[in-house]
Structures are given as structure tokens and as C-alpha cells.
Amino acid sequence: MSALLEVHDLHSGYGSSQVLFGISLSIEVGGVSTLLGRNGMGKTTTVRSILGLTPALSGTVRFCGERVEGYSPDRIARMGLAVVPEGRQIFPTLSVQENLLAFAANRNSSTHPWALERVYALFPRLAERHRHMGNQLSGGEQQMLAIGRALMTNPHLLVLDEATEGLAPLVREDIWRCLHTLRGQGQSILVIDKYVQKLVKLADQHTIIERGQVVWQGASAALEADHSLWHRYIGV
Numbered sequence: 001m002s003a004l005l006e007v008h009d010l011h012s013g014y015g016s017s018q019v020l021f022g023i024s025l026s027i028e029v030g031g032v033s034t035l036l037g038r039n040g041m042g043k044t045t046t047v048r049s050i051l052g053l054t055p056a057l058s059g060t061v062r063f064c065g066e067r068v069e070g071y072s073p074d075r076i077a078r079m080g081l082a083v084v085p086e087g088r089q090i091f092p093t094l095s096v097q098e099n100l101l102a103f104a105a106n107r108n109s110s111t112h113p114w115a116l117e118r119v120y121a122l123f124p125r126l127a128e129r130h131r132h133m134g135n136q137l138s139g140g141e142q143q144m145l146a147i148g149r150a151l152m153t154n155p156h157l158l159v160l161d162e163a164t165e166g167l168a169p170l171v172r173e174d175i176w177r178c179l180h181t182l183r184g185q186g187q188s189i190l191v192i193d194k195y196v197q198k199l200v201k202l203a204d205q206h207t208i209i210e211r212g213q214v215v216w217q218g219a220s221a222a223l224e225a226d227h228s229l230w231h232r233y234i235g236v
């Protein structure tokens with residue numbers, strides 16, 4: 001397998017406040033990886049820096065074999081990097097269907113691209129609500145819509161930042177089920193979340209960060225076996 005995303009020694013921050021101090025991680029094609037750590041440790045900033053929203057101070061970001069630091073967020077997104085951001089950011093005054101169609105594209109040149117029917121099969125709830133406006137949806141439905149909208153771009157890499165945050169346990173289960181399905185279909189995914197118990201079942205590789213630095217990296221079996229890591233760095 002070849003690396004889809006390779007981040008090397010990334011330093012980044014906001015104005016004079018440096019937040020990342022040398023983050024390195026990589027995701028293989030078809031791989032599922034996580035970024036873990038307590039609140040405020042730099043997970044979202046890492047994603048923002050990969051996407052070009054927060055410019056890197058130094059270090060390299062390679063996506064699909066191309067150096068992308070300095071590229072605009074739009075250009076990186078068009079290369080096939082889709083982020084489901086914290087807070088979902090769906091369009092409140094567009095219907096479910098209009099939200100899904102808003103950015104539809106075939107960015108990974110798939111022979112079996114995502115289309116409305118496929119998203120509705122993954123999330124039957126969205127099919128039932130397809131005429132409802134974004135602002136009429138529950139939190140869980142909004143999250144499903146945000147994931148569906150990202151999939152409609154047919155991304156090489158899907159990044160989920162706290163996708164299960166604030167959701168009821170049953171709805172959370174729905175999101176995990178969907179991510180397992182996507183994994184089975186070969187979708188490369190980077191997940192930021194705090195439910196380690198679920199993540200060790202879903203993902204292959206994990207990166208734990210603390211105060212903007214990588215403190216541990218490894219496979220699911222190693223993370224599952226060492227609960228002291230969970231307590232020390234993730235707070236569970």
C-alpha cells in the first residue's frame with residue numbers, strides 16, 4: 001500500500017501562538033487512522049493545517065503524492081480531501097437533497113461514484129427527510145447529512161472531526177455502523193473522536209497528540225492492550 005497522506009514535522013499555530021510542534025503521521029490508501037488526545041491538544045489544528053486553513057509554519061504535507069502546503073483549502077479539497085468539520089456546517093435553508101447535491105463531484109474518478117441513492121441507502125433516515133430543510137433536522141440527522149455531503153464529493157480521504165460529539169448513544173452507533181461500512185468499501189478515513197473502545201475496532205493506526213506533539217503512534221492491538229495510554233493521554 002502507498003501513503004495517501006503524509007504529514008512530516010508539521011509546525012503550525014495562530015498568529016504568535018504556536019500550537020503544533022512537529023506532528024508526523026501518515027495514512028495508507030484504504031486505511032483508517034485516528035487522531036486522539038484531550039481537548040485543546042491540537043487535533044483540529046492538525047486537520048486545519050493539512051487542509052490549508054491554518055498555514056503551516058514549517059514541515060511538509062503530501063497528499064496523493066503531491067506537496068500541498070501553501071495550496072488553498074479549495075484546491076486541496078478539489079484534490080479529494082473532504083472534511084466533516086466539528087459543528088457540521090450544513091446549509092440550514094437548503095433541503096437535505098439540495099445539501100447533498102451542493103458539492104457533488106467525482107474527485108477520485110470512481111467508477112461507482114457516490115450519488116443520492118447510495119447516500120440514502122447508507123442513511124435511510126436522510127431518504128425519509130430528503131425534502132426537509134437543514135435547520136429542521138435533529139443533531140444526528142445533521143451529522144449524517146454532513147457525512148453524506150462529504151461522500152458526494154467522492155473523496156480520496158474523508159476526515160471526520162468529532163463526528164459523534166453531542167449525539168445520543170443510538171445515533172452514535174449509527175455513525176459507527178456507517179464508518180464500518182465505508183471502511184469495508186475501501187474508503188480511506190481519518191477520524192478524530194474520543195471513543196477509543198470503538199476506534200480500536202474501526203481503525204488500523206492511531207496517533208495520540210499532547211500539546212501539539214505526537215506522544216504515541218501504533219496499531220489497534222497495541223492501543224487496545226495498553227489502557228494506561230487511554231487514561232494518560234485521552235482521559236477515558
Ligand SMILES: Nc1ncnc2c1ncn2[C@@H]1O[C@H](COP(=O)(O)OP(=O)(O)OP(=O)(O)O)[C@@H](O)[C@H]1O
Nearest residue numbers: 014017019037038039040041042043044045046086
Ligand atoms: N482560532 C484560534 N486562534 C487562537 N488559538 C486557537 C484557535 N483555535 C484553537 N486555538 C488554540 O489551539 C489549541 C489547540 O486547539 P485545537 O482546537 O486544535 O484542539 P483539539 O485537540 O482539536 O481540541 P478540541 O477537541 O477541544 O477541539 C488550543 O489551545 C486552542 O485554544
